[in-house]
Amino acid sequence: MRILRQGLMLAAMAAAPASAQVADLRSADQFRVCADPANAPVTTRDGTGFENKLADYFGQLLDRPVTYAWFPSGMGFITKTLRAGTCDVVIGYAQGDELVQNTNHYYTSVYGLVTRRDGDLARVDRLSDPALKDADIGVVAGTPPATHLARNGLAANMRGADLFVDRRVQDPTGDMLDNIRSGDLDIAVMWGPLAGPLVKGDPDLQFTPLLHEEGNPRLFYRITMGVRLEEQEWKRELNSLIRRNQDGINQILHEAGVPLVDDFGKQVMP
Template sequence: MRGPCRIAAMLILAGAPAMAQVADLRSTTQFRVCADPANAPMSSQDGTGFENRLAQAFGEWLGMPVTYTWFPSGMGFIAKTLREGRCDVVMGYAQGDELVQNTNHYYTSVFGIVTRKDSDLAQVDHLADPALKGHPIGVIAGSPPATIMARAGLAKDMRGADLFVDRRVKDPVGDLVAGVRDGTLGAAVLWGPLAGPRVKADPDLQFTPLLKETAGPRMFYRITMGVRLPEQEWKRQLNSLIRRHQDEIHAILRDAGVPLVDDYGQELVQ
């Protein structure tokens, strides 16, 4: 998360007149989405990501065609897309980031363990399980589970990957999942929306949500849409759609293989 100092600096640099004009940036004829072109299985320029499907649904509910501004995730994404007025909404945004105004969350998901179904680790459902020790375990560097794994004595077993790369040329999550499939890794601990759809497509793999962790950091997070800071009416409009179409949103996510939990981290019954 970026700190409040950065937001304060942003507002000072923007100035009051610029902020007053922001409300006029939103299109009333298109559902304009800011997205990473190569963030499969979430967003993809070929339209196959589950966020693409969700964006299409929101466009239909709004009665607007969906258009995209593509920009790689990472530093500068919000500045070069949403803040420049080139698009009006960021799908799949973690609740609480200060660079955007968050809508109500439209799903909550969880980190989990990817293993082979025929593995000795297939029954593992918490990171303190002694069975994990001595096995190479893939994890995204700096992610919440990495902290718990280090605390559980798994630091020497961790095989870290960097998520903040240009995914048009690198696929760190795909590489970790492939490592589990071919036995190079005993398991991989990954964010559900990134891992779940990949596992659903592979009959040899399984995803076990981490629902039994009792020490922080937490393993489940609410996911929202991001809009520009002053656009209250736009946020309310999206919130209304989320409320009225929650069952349909969950159906799209389940069909994609995204693991869903409730606001207390308990698995949702389908």
């Protein structure tokens, strides 16, 4: 994914002045968002995801209507949306990926544990807990918690879900939650912005952030907005909006149930 069509894009950038290209691509009268149409609770075509609400908020701040370029997340997402010029910003993007230029981060979140509220594992808050020795543990393959589970001797306990799927036809997050409810899984390690909103208010399930894990990889990550590599002015404009409206952003995230931590991994309460 990191080298996907980069040579072609760099050649195109060299063929025309960056300022002209930016002027041609970025809309001056719409807030055009690149998004997955079926990535609940993050983005959905019906506008109920928390990133949809953040898009609405930024559209109001910019006094522009929000429009979307829809494409499934995963391979080809940036190429088919942001780089194709059909949209101008990816609302949620992990800091440090070279496919986009990152804004300043607008929140930091953390992986955590989903359990039944009345279950034997409801008090577990770290992956080294001996109570996990005989547990069936759901985890998305290739994610940082899988490394911690293996380090703690729990590789055989892991029940993996795929990382890159077309969420229009597959729902690994929802499947794991259903399996915890049914007892097919005892516990799941999940990314907070996915699990937190889905578990919020659930009478049967709870989310416990993993705030005490030691060693790498870390389990909390900064989330930014992604823009095209050459769009410095647009990045600065978004950075200014993020800085001046952080309280409003946090309110939307807290109301959605997204677990927030500071840059040191300490929980930020509503």
